[in-house]
Amino acid sequence: MIQEILEYNEKFVAEKGYEQYRTSKYPDKKMAILSCMDTRLTQLLPAALGIKNGDVKIIKNAGGVISHPFGSVVRSLLVAIFELGVQEIMVIGHTDCGVQHINADMMIKCMKERGVTDEQIDMMHYCGVDFETWLSGFDDVESSVHETVELLENHPLIPDDIIIYGCVMDSVTGKLTHIK
């Protein structure tokens, strides 16, 4: 698969396929979006929001969540706000998210089947990581979006004038439902 992509890339560059995507690093719409890495949203999300290359900063992970208040998602948002002029943040969860109902015990079982040892898993606990909670998914996407927006609204490093909006996108139609 990677080989195929590398070959495509050479052709893309040679044929100047990039011309239509040229833009600057500063978001034209002064907005950041936190969403899920779900493959259904790859093109659907920007299409359904009418955004194009250069418009917004998009941060994605499994579930579109903030697993640590001083982790990489918040750091990215701080860079977006203070370095790149972002004024509004949209948190976009989506229906039928794969992170919903993730079972930490099942994932640990799969890790063991793939060669991760009990000692290595114990090590996580010794390092002070609440491994099960860290791996767990959320029960419902609406509450997850709600909590994320609340965390951002109350985050000590995010200025009060930043507008934060939480919603859930239908993974088929792209329709947004406002949550918070």
Ligand SMILES: [Zn+2]
């Ligand atoms: Zn998802």
